[in-house]
Amino acid sequence: MRRVKLGQICEVVSGGTPKTNVEEYWNGEFNWITPAEINDNDYIISDTKRKITQLAIEKKKLTLLPKGTVLLSSRAPIGKVAIAGKEMYCNQGFKNLICSDEICNEYLYWYLKSKKEYLNSLGRGATFKEISKKIVENIEIKLPExxxxxxxxxxxxxxxxxxxxxxxxxxxxxxxxxxxxxxxxxxxxNPTQNFQTARLEELCSKITDGKHGGCVQEKGTKRYFVGAREIYDDKIHYDTAPEININEFEKDYKRCNVEIGDLLIVNTGATIGKSAIATDERTIHTLLQKSVALLKVRKELLNSVFLKWCYRVNTKMYMVESASAQANLLLSKIRKTKIYVxxxxxxxxxxxxxxxxxxxxxxxxxxxxxxxxxxxxxxxxxxx
Structure with missing residues (x-):
């Protein structure tokens, strides 16, 4: 098995963005892709959200990406990968690879998928990181027959x-x-029955959020500082939660004491609305970060599983408009939210x-x- 540079076995090409204020460049017949259209599970992409015209291609001197080209995002973010299922053009956020007969494009796809962390380490730039054409051409790859x-x-x-x-x-x-x-x-x-309604502050014995500010990390304490990144897939993921100083834990725990059966909802940022019900013994050793709200239901009135799915089905309960850069589901809104009971x-x-x-x-x-x-x-x- 030999090692070669990608530039020896692939042609590396980028793209560009036609002027968005020129109507004659847009709503044409030619596919034009951006990194935002590629998801982690994408393999073959055959269509794009926006189309450009022949005039846009000529004015911007865009390079055609043939079917089978390996699409690689080179900024914002680095490392998204897919294969072009049809001919297309792209914006400047790519360094795409047109494969020679020496390398199977699907092999290159999986190779690049495995190297996302490495690709990000190659990024250069002060404002945002980007990998250049030269950097991509100089990446070495193990190449079997x-x-x-x-x-x-x-x-x-x-x-x-x-x-x-x-x-x-x-x-x-x-x-x-x-x-x-x-x-x-x-x-x-549109309820199925004429259910009674009530505000969540009437149905919960406590509605609060986590600690405002950081905590001193201290391994081995078995006291966990759980934030938004730990709440997904209906679970609390303790493996990524930092362990914190016991004294700090005890100082703040009384205000947001998590117990089995409590509902935790992400109330800030990109994953707003993600939720989990506390279920295991680590619950009583959990201190929440500000990005997570705690709802302690009155069990004679409300089942936390019902409430969790009430939020999931009725997404308007956590879809908020925010003037700031980051969406925030305020505790005051949670408390005043009226649901059927x-x-x-x-x-x-x-x-x-x-x-x-x-x-x-x-x-x-x-x-x-x-x-x-x-x-x-x-x-x-x-x-x-």
Whole structure:
């Protein structure tokens, strides 16, 4: 197996943006892509949100990207990868790779997917980091024979297909729960019955947020400082939460004491509305950051599982307009939010259904994690 530079086996090309205020450049017939259109799970992209005209191509002197080109975002952010399923053009946020016969484009796709952290380390610039054409051309890659490349691609695609199937199963199970919620309760705008309504401040014994300001980190304390980044996939992810000084924990814990059954909602930033119910023994050793709101329900009136799905189904409960750069779901808004209050027995019946579905999700998640470990080990084996 030899090592070569990408510039030796690929043509590296970028793009540009026609003037947006010239109508004759836009709404044409030619695909024109930006990095924002590529998601982490994208493989082949055959269509783009915006189209440009022949005049725009000529005036901007844009280079055509043939079908099969490996698309690589070079800034904002660095490292998004996909393969062009059709001919297209792009903006200046790419350093794309038109592959020669020596390298399979799918092999290069998986190689670059495995090197996102490395690609970001190559970024240069004061205002925002970017990788230049020269930097991309000088990246060295291990290059097996073309038949071996295809075997590697087939194995990775086979395992990735299973991963995507497991993710799809998990989404379908979530969809089942959401459908059952709407079937039983409807939406706030269109309830299934004439339910009583009440403000959350009447239905909760406490609504607060976490500590305003940082904490001294101290490993080995088993006291966790949980923020927005730890709340996703309906769970609290303690593996990324910093451990903090016990004295600081005890000083602030009384105000936002997390207990099993409490609902935690991200109330600031890009993941606003993500939520989790506290469920394990680490709960009592959890101090929240300001970015997370704590809702302690009155159990005779409200089931926290019902409330969690009430937020998920009725997204307007946390969709806020903010004059600042970062959206913020204020505690005052949470407290004054009015929701329907079905009979607690009906809420509990829904919560029991969720519990059964979660058992299936747990099995799917175990399979997903096992398959992901296999995929990661293959990527390490093939690409280092």
């Amino acid at each position: 073309i038949e071996q490349q295809r075997k590697i691609v087939n194995k990775l695609k086979e395992v990735d297909k299973i991963i995507q199937q497991r993710k799809c199963q998990s989404r379908l199970l979530d969809g089942m729960v959401q459908s059952r919620f709407v079937e039983m309760f409807g939406t706030l705008d 079905p009979d607690i027995n009906l809420q509990n019946k829904f919560a029991s259904f969720v519990q059964q579905v979660n058992k299936s999700k747990f099995e799917v998640q175990k399979s997903l994690e096992k398959t992901q470990l296999l995929f990661d080990s293959l990527m390490q084996e093939y690409f280092g």
